[in-house]
Amino acid sequence: MPTREQLAEWDAADPLAACRARFDLPTDVIYLDGNSLGPLPHAVKASLRRTVEVEWARGLITSWNRHQWVDLPEIVGGKIARLIGAEADEVVAADSTSINLFKLIAGALALRSDRRVIVSVVDNFPTDLYVAGGLIQLLGQGHELRLVPVDALPAAIDPSVALVMLTEVDYRTGARHDMAAITAAAHAAGALMLWDLAHSAGAFPVALNAADVDLAVGCGYKFLNGGPGAPAFLFVAKRHQADFHPALTGWFGHAEPFAFAPGYTPANGIRRMLCGTPSVLALAALDAALDAFADIDLDLVREKSVRLADAFISLVESHCGSFDLRLASPRDTPRRGSQVSFRHEQAYPIMQALIARGVIGDVRTPDILRFGLAPLYLRFTDMWDAAMVLQDVLEREDWRRPEHQTRAKVI
Amino acid sequence: MPTREQLAEWDAADPLAACRARFDLPTDVIYLDGNSLGPLPHAVKASLRRTVEVEWARGLITSWNRHQWVDLPEIVGGKIARLIGAEADEVVAADSTSINLFKLIAGALALRSDRRVIVSVVDNFPTDLYVAGGLIQLLGQGHELRLVPVDALPAAIDPSVALVMLTEVDYRTGARHDMAAITAAAHAAGALMLWDLAHSAGAFPVALNAADVDLAVGCGYKFLNGGPGAPAFLFVAKRHQADFHPALTGWFGHAEPFAFAPGYTPANGIRRMLCGTPSVLALAALDAALDAFADIDLDLVREKSVRLADAFISLVESHCGSFDLRLASPRDTPRRGSQVSFRHEQAYPIMQALIARGVIGDVRTPDILRFGLAPLYLRFTDMWDAAMVLQDVLEREDWRRPEHQTRAKVI
Numbered sequence: 001m002p003t004r005e006q007l008a009e010w011d012a013a014d015p016l017a018a019c020r021a022r023f024d025l026p027t028d029v030i031y032l033d034g035n036s037l038g039p040l041p042h043a044v045k046a047s048l049r050r051t052v053e054v055e056w057a058r059g060l061i062t063s064w065n066r067h068q069w070v071d072l073p074e075i076v077g078g079k080i081a082r083l084i085g086a087e088a089d090e091v092v093a094a095d096s097t098s099i100n101l102f103k104l105i106a107g108a109l110a111l112r113s114d115r116r117v118i119v120s121v122v123d124n125f126p127t128d129l130y131v132a133g134g135l136i137q138l139l140g141q142g143h144e145l146r147l148v149p150v151d152a153l154p155a156a157i158d159p160s161v162a163l164v165m166l167t168e169v170d171y172r173t174g175a176r177h178d179m180a181a182i183t184a185a186a187h188a189a190g191a192l193m194l195w196d197l198a199h200s201a202g203a204f205p206v207a208l209n210a211a212d213v214d215l216a217v218g219c220g221y222k223f224l225n226g227g228p229g230a231p232a233f234l235f236v237a238k239r240h241q242a243d244f245h246p247a248l249t250g251w252f253g254h255a256e257p258f259a260f261a262p263g264y265t266p267a268n269g270i271r272r273m274l275c276g277t278p279s280v281l282a283l284a285a286l287d288a289a290l291d292a293f294a295d296i297d298l299d300l301v302r303e304k305s306v307r308l309a310d311a312f313i314s315l316v317e318s319h320c321g322s323f324d325l326r327l328a329s330p331r332d333t334p335r336r337g338s339q340v341s342f343r344h345e346q347a348y349p350i351m352q353a354l355i356a357r358g359v360i361g362d363v364r365t366p367d368i369l370r371f372g373l374a375p376l377y378l379r380f381t382d383m384w385d386a387a388m389v390l391q392d393v394l395e396r397e398d399w400r401r402p403e404h405q406t407r408a409k410v411i
Numbered sequence: 412m413p414t415r416e417q418l419a420e421w422d423a424a425d426p427l428a429a430c431r432a433r434f435d436l437p438t439d440v441i442y443l444d445g446n447s448l449g450p451l452p453h454a455v456k457a458s459l460r461r462t463v464e465v466e467w468a469r470g471l472i473t474s475w476n477r478h479q480w481v482d483l484p485e486i487v488g489g490k491i492a493r494l495i496g497a498e499a500d501e502v503v504a505a506d507s508t509s510i511n512l513f514k515l516i517a518g519a520l521a522l523r524s525d526r527r528v529i530v531s532v533v534d535n536f537p538t539d540l541y542v543a544g545g546l547i548q549l550l551g552q553g554h555e556l557r558l559v560p561v562d563a564l565p566a567a568i569d570p571s572v573a574l575v576m577l578t579e580v581d582y583r584t585g586a587r588h589d590m591a592a593i594t595a596a597a598h599a600a601g602a603l604m605l606w607d608l609a610h611s612a613g614a615f616p617v618a619l620n621a622a623d624v625d626l627a628v629g630c631g632y633k634f635l636n637g638g639p640g641a642p643a644f645l646f647v648a649k650r651h652q653a654d655f656h657p658a659l660t661g662w663f664g665h666a667e668p669f670a671f672a673p674g675y676t677p678a679n680g681i682r683r684m685l686c687g688t689p690s691v692l693a694l695a696a697l698d699a700a701l702d703a704f705a706d707i708d709l710d711l712v713r714e715k716s717v718r719l720a721d722a723f724i725s726l727v728e729s730h731c732g733s734f735d736l737r738l739a740s741p742r743d744t745p746r747r748g749s750q751v752s753f754r755h756e757q758a759y760p761i762m763q764a765l766i767a768r769g770v771i772g773d774v775r776t777p778d779i780l781r782f783g784l785a786p787l788y789l790r791f792t793d794m795w796d797a798a799m800v801l802q803d804v805l806e807r808e809d810w811r812r813p814e815h816q817t818r819a820k821v822i
Contacts, residue, residue: 024468033472038750048459048692056638057435057451060771061444065819069639096687098661099510106549107483122673127687130675134660138517139550146672221688226478227467228691249508249545251538260776262533262558264541276507276538277632279693280639281459360471365671408476 001314006151007380016304019376022292023225030382030389032361035339035372038225038289047288050120051281056114072283073274079290080224080233083298084197084206084216086381090235093220093268094278094288097198097232098218103232105163106247108192108215109143111240112162114155116189119156120165121174122147128165128196150175154185161170161191168206169337171201172364173315174329176337180211187212194219199220201233201241203374205298206303208235215240223338223374224293226286227240234273241269250275304375308383312371315387323394328368339372342359352404353393359386412725418791427715428708430787433703434636437689441793441800443772446610446750446783449636449700453682458699462522462692470579483694484642484663490701491635491644494547494709495608495620495627501646503681504631504697505689508609510659511628515645516574517658519603519626520546522651524574531576533558533585539576539607552790561586565596567793572602579617580610580748583775585740587748591622598623601643609633612644614749614785615716616709618784626651632676633699634749634785635704637697645684652680661686703787715786716749723782726798734805739779750783771798 002010013015024040025031031039055063060160077086094100105118118132129145136143144410148156164186167175179195186193195214195330201208202223208216211340214237220230236244246266251257252274266272313327328341344350344367351363361371371386413421422428434453436442442450457514460809466474489499505511516529529543540556547554557568568575568786575597581811590606605626611617613634619627625648631641647655656675662668663685677683724738739752755761755778762774772782782797804810 024464026469026471029471031471037467037475039471040463041470045463048463051453052456052459052638052696053435056448058437060437060442060450061448061773062438062766063639063772064448094659095510096689098663098687099506099659102659126671126673126675129673130660130665132663133675134658137656138658140552227463228604229688229694230690232687245548247512247545247549248513249541250507251508251541254541256538258776260537262537262540264537264544265434275542276509276643277640278507279641279690281641281696282690282693283640285463285692355473360473362472365669373638393511 001318002311004384007311007384009321010307010380013298014380016296016375019292019296020379021379022371023165024165025377029358029360030386032359032371032373032386034225034374035222035370036362037221038223038374041225041289043288043291044227046283047284050279051284056312069280072280072287073278074271075268076231076287076290077233079269079287080201083206083293084201084218085205085209085234086235087209087238088236089270091233093233093283094274095232096190097196097217097219098131099354100187100232100234101128101196102135103246103248104194104215104217104236105135105156105165107244108163108194110230110245111243112192115160115162116142117144117146117160117161118163118165119146119148119153121150121153124152124171125171125196125198128167132165152180157185157189159189161186161189163194165194165196167198170326171199172368173341174337174339176335179213180238183211184211199339201335204294204302209237213237220286223269224286224291227282227289229282230286231282236270236273244272246273247277248275251329252277254400287334296376301375305373306333308373308375308378308380309336309338311341311380312383312387313371315383316342316390319387319391320394338374339370341371342369343367344369346399348400348407349404350393353388353398353401356404357389357393359389412729413722415792415795418722418795419717421791425715425791426711427786429664430703430707431790434788436788440771441797442613443770443782443784443797445636445785446633446781448632448639449634449785450788451638452636452700452703453640453697454699454702458695459692462695464812465587480691482792483691483698484689485682487642487694487698487701488644490682490698491612494617494704495612495646496616496620497646498620498649500681501649502644503684504642504644504694505685506643508607508628508630509538509542511645512539512607513546513632514657514659515605515626515628515647516543516546516576518655519574519605520639521656522654523603526573527552527554528557528572529554529574529576530557530559530564530572532561532564533578534561534581535607536578536607537580537610539578545577568596568600568602568668570600570818572597572600574603574605576605576607578607578609582610582741583779583781584752586748587746587747590624594622594624610748610750615713620648624648631697635697636700638693638700640693641697642689642693647681647684655683657684657686659686660773663780707787711785716784717744719784719786719789719791720747720749720751722791723784723794723798726794727753727801730798730802731805737755749785754778759818760810760815761804764809764812765800767815768800768804770800
């Protein structure tokens with residue numbers, strides 16, 4: 001177990017330490033919820049001001065061309081591509097993760113039209129399952145959403161399966177799937193593989209093409225720090241693009257949107273995956289946020305993430321071990337994303353008490369305390385300080401106070 | 412035909428004249444393209460700064476509750492409802508117009524599952540047709556998208572029709588449908604009626620419930636001035652909400668999004684029409700933009716729109732009549748939205764020459780010069796000044812210059 005002095009030495013030697021200055025963080029907060037909403041990168045402020053006060057106000061309609069608004073989904077997609085092991089022309093940013101999932105699942109089922117099964121795990125992030133379920137109901141063609149526990153996954157991937165759809169990192173426990181192995185298993189059964197990178201992109205290097213992944217989606221507002229409700233992204237491997245039918249066919253995905261032809265002809269390449277007019281303000285914010293990653297080696301990000309997590313786990317277990325906290329995340333480093341979760345019966349009021357003391361994480365039903373570890377702006381000493389506040393909250397039983405028991409809509 | 416002095420008197424007496432100060436307009440521009448992208452309302456700047464620098468940067472994840480981010484789609488929807496003759500709980504703002512159309516068309520076909528025809532007009536805005544076509548292809552159930560000329564519309568609405576889908580104001584000519592009459596004809600045939608209010612909302616009073624309309628969508632970035640790619644809105648009449656199946660089923664439309672249940676249960680009411688996490692930045696901009704309408708009588712907006720248009724038509728026809736410009740918009744006032752269009756073989760270079768002289772409109776294929784008339788910030792004298800620049804461009808044949816012939820992606 002490291003001492004605070006040792007952790008301070010790690011900070012002093014941290015090659016990513018300078019990145020913290022790229023973020024506008026409150027001084028009285030340890031922010032361990034960047035896996036839910038990343039903090040504000042300073043660069044976003046200037047970018048939004050320029051987009052609004054110069055490009056929109058002065059350029060008006062002409063900025064669609066003059067300031068390349070029309071290309072923003074691809075420009076931003078290209079920046080994300082580098083973080084997830086894809087080519088620039090395999091990724092676009094637009095719409096929400098849920099909407100992008102719909103496009104990809106619908107397109108995947110069309111590519112495997114002789115099969116009727118979508119496989120996922122029961123613990124997948126719910127919106128992914130809702131989207132698949134809604135599509136199945138809409139199609140009315142007898143598709144099955146086969147939800148299994150993680151251990152039953154290999155057996156569930158049989159030749160009836162059109163698509164395997166998984167979130168790489170479990171949103172509750174932070175457990176990480178083996179992307180290459182599961183993708184290979186899907187392909188061996190003749191199925192396509194779709195990964196949801198919500199808790200992956202920006203948190204560690206992802207290697208979509210190295211793993212031969214077919215399809216992926218991800219979130220702009222977690223580890224990519226694009227702001228609340230930032231545009232999501234989607235990936236379609238180049239080999240599928242020419243045959244991919246975007247079920248959501250809007251004018252931004254048209255080969256010639258400004259020809260205003262009555263019939264739909266999809267654009268070549270990844271652009272066909274666009275639908276309606278994307279939000280330029282939201283894309284401009286995400287675009288500037290991504291510049292925080294421009295010179296970053298993601299292997300260093302992963303290495304720091306692992307050390308942050310290992311330190312936090314050992315500190316919490318040694319200081320708070322007597323208070324019925326149980327590690328919910330895998331202890332085994334390669335099987336973990338960039339978050340650490342603990343279970344406790346009183347997870348909700350404990351987190352409220354932590355937040356009141358400036359340590360911000362969140363909870364997930366029924367009993368998960370979730371701490372996201374974003375290496376670009378967290379310090380090793382933050383792990384110490386957060387663990388000490390947690391110990392204090394548990395010792396004093398701060399969480400019993402009535403104000404910490406009141407349920408809010410979110411968190 | 413009014414003189415410039417008369418028009419200046421109209422401006423002096425205009426009850427909406429003071430609204431112009433609510434917008435950040437370039438001083439050297441007459442902006443006649445607010446039907447494509449509205450200008451920046453001053454209030455948006457402060458709202459975005461607060462949302463980004465206070466709510467996001469300081470409040471971080473807690474702002475979803477503390478600053479009501481989670482309710483923004485309904486808050487913004489409620490403000491739009493007043494402009495379109497709907498109840499506050501019948502409208503939400505989120506996603507794009509195309510995505511919202513998909514939700515409504517899919518839900519409408521489910522409500523009329525014994526019918527297979529969608530009727531629209533050949534000149535409808537293309538993305539609406541692309542969305543319907545994509546859905547029909549996805550369903551593979553033999554639905555027909557029946558596209559007819561406007562005059563053939565009454566005959567096309569027969570008992571096989573599930574849905575009539577029209578854009579109230581034609582994006583090329585500005586011709587306006589009779590909402591009440593066509594809605595009644597759809598209902599008489601047992602069909603549902605969906606109106607696209609892209610060029611209506613904020614341009615004149617719309618009376619959805621008075622016309623007994625079932626479904627509607629609209630755009631946030633045209634006459635509502637919400638910024639490039641602003642969130643769109645959708646309307647579902649209260650009588651349909653409980654039975655309406657949103658085909659795009661994401662967690663923001665779930666009855667209990669933060670219960671993270673594996674199964675989808677739609678929220679009560681209009682909130683079920685949400686799908687993924689909406690962009691808070693884009694909604695905050697639209698929210699502030701709508702405040703420009705808060706104290707506005709839309710009957711005054713319509714009255715001024717008609718006078719602007721009548722003045723512009725008479726000025727252009729008298730000053731430019733010898734140059735082969737032909738009015739493409741209806742001369743009959745009630746049949747016109749809030750734009751005036753002219754046809755000319757050289758529409759594209761003429762518009763480029765106008766833009767170079769500070770008169771910004773746009774063109775639509777093949778030969779339409781389009782001038783949007785937004786009564787909140789335009790002056791009657793702008794009509795004079797724009798017509799004079801147009802006359803000069805035509806007289807000098809400015810449009811023949813090579814730089815005006817180059818085609819850009821947009822406009």
